[in-house]
Amino acid sequence: MMIDRRRLLFTAAAGAGLAACGQALAQTPAAAASASAALTALMDAIVQSFLLESPETLTSLGMDKGPMAAMKSRLDDRSQAKIDADRVVFHGQMDQLRAIDRAALPVTEGVYYDALRFFGETQIMGERFPYGNGAPYTISQLTGSYQSLPDFLDTQHAIETAEDAEAYLSRVAAFPTALDQETARMQADFAAGAVPPDFIIDKTLLQLANLYDTPAGQSVLTTSVVRRTAEKNLAGDWGARAQRIVEGEVYPALRRQAEAMRARRADAVHDAGVWRLPDGEAYYDWGIRSYTTSTLSGAEIHDLGLQQVAELSARADVLLKAQGLTQGTVGERISALGKDPSQLYPNTDAGKEQLLADLNAQMADMATRLPQYFGRIPAAPVEIRRVPTFIEAGAPGGYYNSPALDGSRPGAYYINLRDTAEWPRMQLPTLTYHEASPGHHHQIALQQEQADRPLLMKVLGFSAYSEGWGLYAEQLADEMGVYADNPIGQIGYLQSLLFRATRLVADSGLHHKRWSREQTIRYMVETLGDSETAVTTEVERYCVWPGQASSYKVGHNKWIELRARAQAALGDRFDIKAFHDAGMNAGGVPLTVLDKIMTDWIAAQRT
Structure with missing residues (x-):
């Protein structure tokens, strides 16, 4: 799993969650009366600032309905300008986090603070490298919208109504923009000295060709809307419209991306590790x-x-x-x-x-x-x-x-x-x-x-x-x-x-x-x-x-170490169900934070 801000900052409890989030933003962390309130407001602000700008995340969470339905026809902005703008906002939010008095927080909020600070500081550390965005290569056999969006549209974009199908077609029409934005970033990676190894380029070109060499009528982008509108008895020329977009707009963008990558194939080396990249050992x-x-x-x-x-x-x-x-x-x-x-x-x-x-x-x-x-x-x-x-x-x-x-x-x-x-x-x-x-x-x-x-x-x-x-x-x-x-x-x-x-x-x-x-x-x-x-x-x-x-x-190794420590400390009082629930209640934290949580849990069980 990538530690990717855009992928990980997705949350909210459908409609009401966003309403609560908006209410929290009414008071800024600087104006909050306590460290706990400041942290809560800041966390909600982070969700608000990134969630509402990620239509794909809203869809992944099933939140592209009601007042957010308009987002269902859009894709995320993958441009470098958007990444740079997000970084400015995120830096400001991390400044707000550091201004909160950690010592004044209750235990649970302290866990949130520690996890968020580790996450934020690690994200910012990665900005020193002039290539990629969470991975060294914007486009590879495992990274890029060419690899993720067709499956996203097929399995996560729900089609229940004609409006949903229209939104689907709008997203297919937006796919070329996403591809071109990433092609531009890939070329910037190349200029910064981050050309993938030759075998990675070859595998990526193979997968791109698998997409654009498929007859447009047989592309998953076309067959998905045909199949699902038929299942819902939604009349319309959905397949023909999708096929025209795929053939006339998506495939040319895929070919442009492949051509831009193929143009650097002759310069690619076979060395596999990132040590060969600029500042690669630090990366x-x-x-x-x-x-x-x-x-x-x-x-x-x-x-x-x-x-x-x-x-x-x-x-x-x-x-x-x-x-x-x-x-x-x-x-x-x-x-x-x-x-x-x-x-x-x-x-x-x-x-x-x-x-x-x-x-x-x-x-x-x-x-x-x-x-x-x-x-x-x-x-x-x-x-x-x-x-x-x-x-x-x-x-x-x-x-x-x-x-x-x-x-x-x-x-x-x-x-x-x-x-x-x-x-x-x-x-x-x-x-x-x-x-x-x-x-x-x-x-x-x-x-x-x-x-x-x-x-x-x-x-x-x-x-x-x-x-x-x-x-x-x-x-x-x-x-x-x-x-x-x-x-x-x-x-x-x-x-x-x-x-x-x-x-x-x-x-x-x-x-x-x-x-x-x-x-x-x-x-x-x-x-x-x-x-x-x-x-x-x-x-x-x-x-x-x-x-x-x-x-x-x-x-x-850390989970095993923590269980062994709990068993040694608690003896016959050790409860495997309680241990697992305590570990799961921590919910996605750095290992250093997990260690502290479970150390405190062990101490509490001994009293």
Whole structure:
């Protein structure tokens, strides 16, 4: 998950939330009578200033209705001028935050203050780099509106009425502007010395071509409005109108973006890490801080990864030997196990449908186990979906999108099914526990559903907290007994832990040790036994999101450390449900803040 101000500052409780926000803005923080009131007003001001200027966020939250319905026909402004203007506003808000007396705040508000200050200061630190905006490359196989907007329009822009369909077409017509704005920013990145590696350009050009080489009538931008207006019996020439916009306006903008990138392909180098960019070593340090919310160095992350790879490999060796697998390295044995025909789904439409059906059955079983480990269970459901085929070539293996706050759209866990051989049966359960329940969906939905939490804090998030929780959720599922009759699945779970440990090595290897793409791929294939195609996608992801891959295991280590500390301090009084609820109630904070919250919780349980 990116620490991206535009993505994370989305919140409000449909209509009433914005009204309350507007009321809070009537008094500025400077005029507030207390530190607590000042902080509340400032948090609401941050929501107001960014939420109302992000039509896509309003749609994601299901808030583009009623008085905000006009926003449903617009897309976000992606221009550099807008980014610069937002930064000016945000700097002023952070000045207001620093003016608040932290010592005068109650405990809960102190947590909000600390989380927001870390977030703000980290965002501002990233402004020193003259390229990207949260990631080093504006356009890559994982970044850019070409990659995100078609799926956003298909899955998040609701169509219930003719007005909704008209708004959809307006957004399709606005898509070229978004593309051109990002093309201009990409060219500014190039001028600043941030040209992606040649293999990243190649993958990005492939995905762009997948879009504009598709006949306009078959584009998801066209078929989505045709399908959904038909489902609602909305008469109109929606498909023909969409097709004209796609062919005449969207595709030319996609080609302009591809041409601008292709023009620099000959100048691109093969070096994979951001160390080669201007001030690149400092950029990686910032990436580590952003994603892990820690002060670890690249060298420390590398050493930690090597240590944990060795420990987890030893544990996997024991489980593999119990299955009679004794010959070869741990990676070789896991690879052989994953290639066994019994572990593979057919790489056909029917095979992929069966895979999705099995994952849904797995989630139904997990739902029966959750009440034994959690006092709070999310009200929002979660759906399991296939990654859209037009982006699956460069998309991650799995990812999660949060539900709408008004309940109009469930959470969604996406799995990449470009090749079922990348997903042996033994690996699928732990991926689903990570992305859905008790992982990302459980944590994020609970955070959004806390009625007494300020609007901003319902969705402010940090990768180390959420990804660390996702990895802890994988471990918790094992402790719940889900693999009691599935020892091969338990090996898959341990491989997942090992995978996250190798990410520490790979991420720091690329950006600190200056490893090549090929060296990093070889290390991960040999250590894990994963397919080279799956590992290649992973390594290329680390190249464009420096630091993010390290957040998983760093966060997981903190959750495990806190639980062990609580168990040692409380003994028989330790309650796993209470521990989990306390951790979830923290709701998206830096690891340093989580540590303080749980330390205080442990002390309170002892009295």
